[in-house]
Ligand SMILES: Nc1ncnc2c1ncn2[C@@H]1O[C@H](COP(=O)(O)OP(=O)(O)OP(=O)(O)O)[C@@H](O)[C@H]1O
Ligand code: SF4
């Protein structure tokens with residue numbers, strides 16, 4: 001070695017610059033975005049650690065009465081069987097957040113993958129895939145879900161699959177239009193002229209520039225999935241007893257409506273804050289990116 | 296007669312992301328006597344437009360006029376309220392923007408939009424206003440002034456639309472007109488007509504004007520005074536002649552030097568008659584876009600029957616106006632666009648028409664550098680990654696060896712090593728263009744296709760890039776295909792030149808291009824349209840002559856592509872048959888019916904003058 005070569009682009013340098021970027025990004029969020037982010041983080045933590053923090057087992061009947069109001073023993077009251085609402089909520093959140101998250105992730109990854117394939121392949125493949133997605137998107141999501149549950153019986157993997165399939169075409173459309181536009185960029189043309197293969201071009205040149213908009217889209221899909229799954233559970237077709245997600249909690253306590261029982265209101269508020277929080281965060285994301293320039 | 300405009304200690308600040316105010320115009324003072332044209336000149340980001348806009352009491356969103364005074368006709372503009380400002384804009388002060396296309400509503404006829412302001416203000420009746428608009432059209436040398444106003448914006452050319460926008464500005468007889476880079480988006484041959492029209496109306500009406508531009512030669516045609524700006528500060532104020540001939544400020548001197556292109560690259564020493572096959576040879580190339588018919592001919596043909604050669608170590612200039620197919624030529628050479636017909640040979644061996652079938656080594660030896668460095672660098676990659684990829688891909692360099700080479704490359708393009716960790720979005724325009732070039736160099740190519748590499752850059756920065764390219768050629772013996780619409784740049788760095796017009800090669804010159812006439816009629820127009828940096832040039836250069844009459848042509852016959860605009864076309868010859876390729880006495884090869892002697896006679900100075908009277 002004739003010349004000492006200090007590594008220029010070490011991983012560490014890249015990592016610190018990533019941290020710096022994250023810090024800048026947080027500072028640039030508007031207030032509504034910070035609130036949204038706070039809510040999102042809260043629900044994610046709840047989904048992960050909630051069951052550990054629950055004071056009682058979800059199935060245990062601990063209260064002397066049904067539809068108890070807030071009390072020191074049952075912080076959020078008791079449900080229609082006298083179970084602790086807080087404990088059931090902490091367990092239920094894992095189903096709702098976890099299932100919706102997994103479904104949205106699956107939908108976004110599949111959609112993006114198919115879109116990239118379509119964008120770098122020839123006109124034929126692109127055409128066939130796009131028409132298939134159009135066909136899929138034209139099926140109403142609730143009806144599709146009802147038919148599937150009727151045919152196969154409700155189970156957690158099936159619910160996951162239904163929600164994922166429902167949201168693949170939407171993610172595909174967004175990703176494809178992004179990929180097609182990015183394909184025209186001169187840096188992609190340079191890579192093409194360099195003789196790079198399709199896989200490198202889509203993964204290294206196109207994909208990184210799709211991540212931001214796709215993350216936003218992922219948030220939207222997540223909200224849709226929460227609403228779809230909760231709706232299914234409310235109809236009794238979602239997560240089956242003894243397990244319960246937030247939607248099931250609302251359904252099983254519906255008879256407490258007249259009394260305004262916390263057992264009914266709390267899960268409803270939980271669904272509302274989750275979806276509103278994600279929406280607030282996403283909105284502020286795209287806004288702060290517009291004003292700051294690409295983060 | 297006092298000064299119409301007095302600007303003193305003007306300060307404009309912009310809020311940045313953190314909300315901290317950043318000064319973008321710092322203590323600027325100047326004044327404009329009545330009836331004079333003042334030029335604001337500087338590079339992009341120097342605050343030219345910001346200052347021009349404050350003359351209308353306007354600051355762009357995010358900016359704020361922080362202090363100072365702007366007086367027009369004795370009245371303080373910065374103190375006016377909303378209504379008074381509205382009255383000021385459009386009536387007393389008018390604005391002609393860079394892009395006329397963006398200023399016109401595409402769904403209304405032009406004349407409606409030109410007279411709109413005076414009708415809204417109730418200054419004239421419609422008939423009077425239209426008569427006045429037609430007068431202005433005539434004064435601005437628009438063809439068919441009575442009727443042209445009835446057209447829609449997309450039915451006139453860019454240069455015509457720009458003049459119509461001037462008519463829109465002048466219809467209220469404003470005391471002050473602001474021209475903001477009004478010809479920057481135009482081709483040189485169009486620019487000269489527009490400039491001439493502007494100059495005439497400004498002179499005839501005794502209008503006071505501010506002319507914003509980055510182009511000294513254009514400014515020297517229009518203005519009597521110049522304010523040189525840099526980073527929001529005035530570097531020098533003076534009369535045109537003084538600034539042109541005896542600039543005092545160091546920056547102004549650098550600007551002048553960059554604008555007067557000297558011969559940059561030493562001419563290639565490789566003899567023209569080198570027995571080795573040329574590095575790149577294109578034979579009978581036809582290419583285009585759109586759906587291909589059964590014979591593989593695309594519906595929109597952009598290049599027709601092009602032949603050219605680039606020899607080792609030489610620079611071939613490709614020049615032509617916007618849309619003439621220059622970029623398409625580069626794309627075909629790089630394999631991005633398979634040609635419909637013809638072959639591309641590299642070192643005497645035919646290259647596969649498209650990407651498939653080219654070997655990695657063939658890819659390596661031809662690199663392409665795109666015009667717009669903003670879009671040519673992937674915004675999510677660091678500089679090290681951008682430069683590292685070709686090293687890895689072509690040369691298999693990894694780890695420390697790759698880092699060392701990246702350092703050398705950064706050194707070669709005179710950038711500090713610490714830039715390697717930055718992303719493309721964190722670089723300046725000039726730095727981006729250097730990285731763009733370095734990425735091509737990383738491949739160690741034989742030929743670099745440069746598509747308008749300096750067009751988006753300021754004069755001084757662009758000049759530095761050209762110098763760099765020259766050094767690289769000397770050190771590494773690469774060849775360039777240098778695509779540009781700017782004849783003076785091409786003249787200063789190229790060994791050979793081809794001139795494209797509407798997708799045809801109308802002229803090719805070997806060895807010292809554009810030095811000795813005669814030229815093809817189009818080339819001649821191109822050369823004579825480039826403004827010279829001295830006042831009075833515009834008056835001396837003859838107006839573009841109206842083409843002589845020719846009989847209508849039969850559809851379907853292949854004719855000279857320049858026929859419609861050619862000032863020396865021959866009735867009965869040019870409109871019936873395709874011109875041959877003629878080699879002139881000076882070695883230039885042109886596509887024209889005229890012979891060397893004809894052209895010498897037609898373009899002799901004495902002939903030109905009598906023609907003009
Ligand atoms: N992808 C495309 N599809 C269809 N037509 C195209 C495409 N790219 C360019 N063209 C057309 O081909 C013609 C030549 O374009 P080209 O980009 O080669 O011009 P140019 O000489 O480089 O112009 P400029 O100086 O403006 O860059 C133009 O009429 C343009 O509209
Ligand atoms: S062939 Fe005729 S029309 Fe074409 S450039 Fe020559 S003289 Fe002009």
Ligand SMILES: [Mg+2]
Nearest residue numbers: 621622746747
């Ligand atoms: Mg181009």
